[in-house]
Amino acid sequence: MGNIQAPRGTYDVLPQDSAKWQEIEQTINRLCNLYQYKEIRTPVFEHTELFQRGVGDTTDIVQKEMYTFQDRGDRSLTLRPEGTASVVRSYVENKLFGQPDQPVKLYYTGPMFRYERPQAGRMRQFVQFGVEAIGSKDPAIDAEVIALAMDVYKSSGLKSLRLVLNSLGDTESRLAHKQALIEHFAPSIKEFCGDCQNRLEKNPLRILDCKVDREHPLMATAPSLADYLNEESSAYFAEVKGYLDELGIRYVVDPNLVRGLDYYNHTAFEIMSEAEGFGAITTLAGGGRYNGLVEDLGGPESPGIGFAMSIERLLLALEMEKVEIGQDRSLDAYVIAMDAASKKKAVAVVRDLRASGISADMDFTDRKMKAQMKSADRKQARFVVVIGESELESGKAAVKEMATRDQQEVAFGELAENIQKKKSLGE
Template sequence: MNIQAPRGTYDVLPDQSAKWQEVEQKINELCRLYQYKEIRTPIFEHTELFQRGVGDTTDIVQKEMYTFQDRGERSLTLRPEGTASVVRSYVENKLFGLPDQPVKLSYFGPMFRYERPQAGRMRQFVQFGIEAIGSKDPAIDAEVISLAMEVYRSVGLKRLRLVLNSLGDTESRIAHKQALIEHFEPRIEEFCSDCQTRLTKNPLRILDCKVDRDHPLMETAPSLSDYLNEESRQYFEEVKGYLEELGIDYVVDPNLVRGLDYYNHTAFEIMSDAEGFGAITTLAGGGRYNGLVEDLGGPESPGIGFAMSIERLLLALEMEKVEIGQSQNLEVYVVAMDQSTKKKAFSVVKDLRSNGISADMDFAGRKLKAQMKSADRKKAAYVIVIGESEMESGRVAIKEMATGEQQQVSFEEIAETIQTKKSLEE
């Protein structure tokens, strides 16, 4: 029986994992600089959390969740996104009682959605996200957006576009909702069944419909920007002002609504403009969710956050031809000429590793020529050959593979010499 990975899942093989590790390292460093502390939540939650938090009119809840009953007949769901779980933990663990607000949290881990697999969009995917809960200061909105942009810049991406919109406060959204109902209702039978259901529950979701996106009423739908009250307009202007202070370029798109029900005020997406990226160019998205904490049983605690797909980040790197993960290459390959020198080679490898230098050797009994080819395939920076003459003299040649240059040193000097060469290269 030929068992394969389930559709929509994949294996991260060793030649790719180095890229993942470098992305994670850069993310961790940025979170340290911005002071976002990691939180780890369960991979599955009670289904009600996502129905209430994400919204029962969203595609995620209606079509994409992996939901099952456990042996106690409780309905559980593999998490399709991170915010609801983080907010649930914030409420359950009473983080709103901490003296320092907002509470700044980050997460990194697998999410699950049942949708058609395509490049950079799988059924199991990895998200990095942050949440700042407990502040309604427009400056924190700009900080959250800034951190998202810095993640992409830190790995070398340049073809980026930040798109903003304001979804307004409750008053603005109620006025816009009524206008949308009046706009779509006379011809709602021309829309898909999902949109017909959304008309009275959440007509804003109609604007995000993938089935009816080309319907003529979409072009003439009332814009939310026309229904923003003065408070919402002022808030959005302040967010834009802070972004300008940070030197972050942006484009305002009044049609940006995001796919989750909990958003209000600031909403944003970061797109890739890289050639060949495909039709779906969104790399990350997020926004403000004042009211979500209260919906999940907590006190008034306004929040904002974003989530980004690591798979889509790696796809963008591929499209822009940016290479990362090179720091994982082998530094020293130690060649044993025969069995009589293998133990010494093994000892040298151990000593190099003890000094923080990546080292490897042959474990397949190959001849000198085959071992040199292996060192080349592993992209070793240096090669050391140990034979009878080296054992007798107590000295070896450290060969730099890129230039062919060699340096004679004693066995005791190997690690120190490699470290010196590394520091000169840096």
């Protein structure tokens, strides 16, 4: 029997890379705290019906990409393919709409699952960070959500970014545009793929997002949603743009921008990477306003707006822009024991250093001193603490600063304070 490997479309984050993930997660947590978004953690699997209702029957996600299974009670469950539906389900189930301060501002980070062809930055299990602000229809919150997304990328070190905006209008505008699209595509719908044919009556807007028929001449001449926005929708979109201008956030309006999920209306946006060599699919994050989703899942009228971004694609963009993150994971002190008696003392010294907030390590394979020194070098230890027979007798360890090669004797009880002081002088 051969070796067992990770399933297709999944991967391991190894220690040399996990520091990058941790740095990004710290950036996310710090910014969300500044913006006063609170973390929510929802189950990795939900009832399948949640995504059928919350994401939409006509979407590729529900039709083709979900990992769905029957449990032992013969219930249909699905590994979550995205985060918004779960967050809104929790908002309704836990009656967060009853809180005095609205909107309720939430964020999540965690694995999502979609059965699709794996490619760079797009896997079957991927990590998504997302934000939902539920309970306000103020255009200013739309601008805040977009600003938070841009801040995450900029704080991570990305520079080649492009924000693309569109308005999908309110229900009245959407219905008028939907009818126009049906009339536009219906005479030639047999020339389109099976998915588009199925979408014609249900959700013709999704035809514009089709990858198979993107070159069909009718795509270029399809009625634009911008022409069907009523006065209220146009005014709303103008306010969102006004707030973004006030925040100094540059954007491009693209009337063809369509979000892939059924629940969006009004503001829709995507953030692209313009980094060289990023590939054909340049979208880093996407989001928009959903004014009917809470009601669809059994709650009161509570408009919301949010976005989701893939952490893998953020890491890919950082790589393309040659931005180094997660670098400083160096070791403060490596403790070397010369013999068995010294090893007992070394174990205690390592514990005491760690208790004082100093990262410390030692040898666990009983190697000779020379091999231990090489290990300290490889680990880029700033200090080496040597303990042998004479050190045990004198009650002092030899502390060597690796950069300067300076060495001094320090009492065991003063090691932590001594190293801490030298560390702060060198920083």
